Amino acid sequence: MKKILVSLFALAFIFVSAPAFGADINLAKTSTIESIVKAGKIRVGFESGYLPFEMTNTKGNYMGFDIDLGKALAKAMKVKYEPVNTAWDGIIPALITDKFDVLISGMTCTQERNLAINFTVPYIVVGQAILLNKKHEGKVLSYKDLNDPKFVVCSKLGTTGEQAVKRMIPKATYKSFEVETEACMEVLQGNADATVYDLPLIEFFQAEHGAGKTIALNKPFTFEPLAIAVRKGDPDFLNFLNNFIRQYKNDGRWQRSYDKWIKSNEWTKDMKN
Numbered sequence: 299m300k301k302i303l304v305s306l307f308a309l310a311f312i313f314v315s316a317p318a319f320g321a322d323i324n325l326a327k328t329s330t331i332e333s334i335v336k337a338g339k340i341r342v343g344f345e346s347g348y349l350p351f352e353m354t355n356t357k358g359n360y361m362g363f364d365i366d367l368g369k370a371l372a373k374a375m376k377v378k379y380e381p382v383n384t385a386w387d388g389i390i391p392a393l394i395t396d397k398f399d400v401l402i403s404g405m406t407c408t409q410e411r412n413l414a415i416n417f418t419v420p421y422i423v424v425g426q427a428i429l430l431n432k433k434h435e436g437k438v439l440s441y442k443d444l445n446d447p448k449f450v451v452c453s454k455l456g457t458t459g460e461q462a463v464k465r466m467i468p469k470a471t472y473k474s475f476e477v478e479t480e481a482c483m484e485v486l487q488g489n490a491d492a493t494v495y496d497l498p499l500i501e502f503f504q505a506e507h508g509a510g511k512t513i514a515l516n517k518p519f520t521f522e523p524l525a526i527a528v529r530k531g532d533p534d535f536l537n538f539l540n541n542f543i544r545q546y547k548n549d550g551r552w553q554r555s556y557d558k559w560i561k562s563n564e565w566t567k568d569m570k571n
Contacts, residue, residue: 328532329532329534329535330399330400330528330529330532330535331375331534331535331538333399334375334377334399335375335377337377338377338378339372339377339378339379339380340368340371340372340375340377340378340379340380340399340400341380341382341397341398341399341400342368342371342372342379342380342381342382342398342399342400342401342402343382343384343389343392343393343397343398343400343401343402343403344360344364344365344368344381344382344383344384344389344401344402344403344404345383345384345385345386345389345403346360346383347477347478347479348362348364348403348404348478348499349362349479349498349499349502349503350362350363350498350499350502350559350560350565351363351364351365351403351404351498351559352364352365352402352403352404353365353569354383355568355569356568356569356570357568360381360383361565361568362559363422363555363556363559363560364402364403364404365381366551366555366558366559367402367421367526367546367555368381368400368402370546370551371400371402371539371542374542374545382397382398384397384398386403386454386455386456386457387455387456389401389403389405390411390414390415390527393415393527393528393529394414394415394529396529399528400526400527400528400539401415401526401527401528402526402527404496404524405524405525405527406458406522406523406524406525407420407523407524407525407527408458408461411527414530415527415528415529415530416527416528416529416530416532416536417525417526417527417528418525418526418527418528418536418539418540418543419525419540419543419544420523420524420525421524421525421526421543421546421547421552422523422524422556423521423522423523423524424496424497424498424518424522424524425496425497425518425519425520425521425522426441426458426459426462426494426495426496426497426518426519426520426522427494427495427496427497427500427501427514427515427516427517427518427519428440428441428444428492428493428494428500428514428515429482429485429492429493429495429500429503429504429508429512429513429514429515430485430491430492430512430513430514430515431485431486431488431490431491431492431511431512432510432511432512432513433488434491434492435513438491438492438515439515440515440519441462441466441467441494441515441519442467444467444470444491444492445466445467445468445469445470446469446470447469447470447471448471449470449471449491449492450470450471450472450473450489450490450491450492451463451467451470451471451472451473451490451491451492451493451494452472452473452474452475452481452482452484452485452490452492452493452494453472453474453475453478453481453493453494453495454474454475454476454477454478454481454495455474455475455476457478457495458496458520458522459478459493459494459495459496460472460474460494462494462519462520463494466519466520467494473490478493478495478499479499479503481493481495482495482499482500482503482507482512485512486503486507486508486511486512496522497516497518498560500514500516501514501516502563504516505563506563506566526539526543
């Protein structure tokens with residue numbers, strides 16, 4: 299009797315689990331992984347112009363920290379890397395409507411964005427910092443000191459820099475720009491008091507252009523994890539990407555890319571005529 303009961307239980311388990319198992323197989327067959335492998339290429343979306351993550355050099359080629367990451371991902375999948383340069387204000391809709399397979403564009407994984415798309419584990423953590431006009435040196439020591447209507451503060455439209463200004467410096471007079479370097483130039487030229495943006499860009503702009511004109515308050519005042527974004531409902535692809543990022547960050551490739559693009563400015567020569 300005991301053996302019969304065990305056998306009946308086993309059969310019941312098979313019948314109950316079979317539909318779920320079949321559903322899992324069907325879900326796997328519709329994963330973006332399958333379409334990428336079949337096409338022999340991975341389409342990577344980004345907006346060129348976010349230094350030093352994605353840029354266009356004088357020869358018209360894309361380069362930067364995120365570009366290296368995308369190329370490494372293509373190599374891991376044994377497919378061709380296909381860059382898809384896309385305007386920031388339409389970049390999430392473009393991902394959702396399958397204009398590209400993944401989004402690697404210095405995007406912070408915010409809860410608001412996460413309602414529309416899925417994110418991997420972070421591949422780098424940055425934060426908002428401040429490029430300050432030199433006339434305020436020693437007087438403005440943190441973002442809190444800018445919380446006054448007399449200060450003109452800039453950032454890029456639709457970014458977490460803009461969100462940080464509106465949330466944490468709400469009394470400041472805010473100006474938005476389509477391009478982050480334009481926001482920095484506004485401070486450099488004395489038309490604004492400060493620009494709030496991701497630390498790597500603030501440090502680069504200060505080192506490259508700011509001598510004697512601006513200073514960088516380079517202690518981040520927000521937590522900004524950057525991650526790869528994918529369409530919702532694809533757990534297999536998300537699992538693959540998470541494992542890829544862990545490998546990339548721990549086998550030396552991430553550090554070499556970080557040293558090249560963020561700790562050094564040697565690459566700037568490829569941006570000049």
